Amino acid sequence: MKAIIPVAGTGARLRPHTYTQPKALLPLAGKTILNFIVDQLKDAGIQEFIFIIGYLGEKIEEYVNYAYPELNCRYVFQSSRIGTGPAIALTKELVGDDEVFIVMGDTICDFDIKAVLDSPYSMIGVQKVDDPRGFGVAEMGREGFIEHLVEKPKIPMSNTALVGLYKIKETHIMYECLSHIFSQNITTEGQFHLTDALQCMIHRGAKIQTFKVKHWYDCGRKETLLETNALLLKKIGNQVDPTAQIENAIIKPPVSIGPGSKISNTIIGPHASIGANTVIEQSVIRDCIIGSFSNLHEVVLDNSLIGNDASVKGLSRNLNIGDNTEIDFG
Template sequence: MKAIIPVAGMGTRLRPHTHTCPKVLFPVAGKPIVAHILDELVRLNFDEVTFIIGYKGDMIHDFIKKNYSFKANFVEQEKMLGLGHAISLAKKYHYDDDDVFIVLGDTVFEADIKTCFENNVSALGVQEVADPRRFGVVVLDEKNRIKQLIEKPEEPVSNLAIVGLYYIKQPKLLFDCLDKMIEQNIRTKSEYQLTDALQMMIADGYEMTVFKIDGWYDCGKKETVLQTNMELLELLDEEKKLPPPQAYPDSIIIPPVAIHPTAKITNSVIGPHVTVSENTVINTSLIRNSVIGENCELKSLLLEESLVGDNCRVSGDMRSLNIGDSSELSFTKK
């Protein structure tokens, strides 16, 4: 099985962290966002993945090569012209494949996608949402087949949001539609949209259905990253997939947490819902509902609902933080 994963976006809503790190490498529930996706693909025996890279693509390339053994292709999207344009760049690798699975690089999901592959029909992952105006949505006919796809409708016509998972049979038909869309400069909201190409396929009689997912976790901005970190830690703990943290004799660890074994924690209370990355040192602190990057030093803190980038130094007081890499803060009382 083969996959296409677009990871070229700049992640502007997650700044300052994306000034120095691509969004898909930001840690959530113990590992980078994209690793949650790739580990699931490895479990399902995917043997080839094409990454559409752009902003800080060299960091993504190095992470993939260091941590995964499947065949990995890398294509650069030099201009951000939309998701449809990004997927079109994978044509040389997947045009003649029998099928392909497209998953957005920041879409952490929980779903039985193996069953979807076995049904032998193209299908899009969907989830019911309260405000469909923020998403691309699908409209179904009486046989549960897709009859229309609409990108971020101003007037709600369906509450089934497209969540970034696309199983495509005969991908050459998709690539042909993408080429046609780009040649004719068919854009929605100034971009070449994947949903427009899929709609062209449906209009030509191509059968497509949906599969509902069990969980869909957004990692677009600080608040949703913290929510995703919390929900994934709860889920992984419930499924017994979180390694138990090592013992810290003078500290209290309140699960669920994901603490890298190289982290050093003394005289502190950590958790619940905390990710601590490798080589980070925490002393005399209380931290909950937060994500802490690599090689940090935190001292004398009461910290919650915070994102702390790599190589940060923070000490002294209770705060909610959102600081990027290589920051240094010291809170002192006058």
């Protein structure tokens, strides 16, 4: 089985951080979003990965090759942004007739991956949501198979939302159906969606089941990214790298403190992730994600997202901040 991970999006809702860093490489609970996805698949035995890259794609390729030299990784470039369907279609020659597990590049979920991989059927991850109009939605038949799939329905017939996890056994039918929706110009809001190709598969006789995820971590916006950081820290527990220098500081678990960081006369936590080689002095940091190689002095930060190589000095309000930085003293 091969894994397909689309990571070509621009991450517009996470500006200014995604001006210089792909969303998949944003820090989260001591790792990156992409680490959580790849590690879960790798631990389940998948060794072949296809990454669909685009915006800042060279950073994805460089990071994956450095972090996972043992994996067989290939890359395809998506130049147009007209939906998930064209992105997946780019992988046809690399996949052949092999089964695939598709994970959208910002989708972190808890689920029984072994049970999904062992199932004799294609499967799609789902979760009940309050308002399914912004998602792909599955309607179930009596025999436990999906009867109908629709992308972003104005009047949903179900609140069972697709979370971005797809195990596809009949890949030849999937690629045929992708070609079909392109030739017939089947779009939703001007985009060609994988959901419509999967509905075509069902129409052609493919049997697709759903599997429920235990938790779906939202990494789409600053507020939800911070919430996800807190939830994952609670799940993983305290992570303080042994090379971090901590002097006269109070650590309130759970936190993640990266290698080479220097923390002095400071209160850290709870729910704070500190990147590598960051210096924090005379500050209070809680419910935050702080990037690597940053320098914070005399600041009180709550629910904040600070990028790499940032310098923030607090009480004097004398700031010298580089491009693409957002500061809210309110």
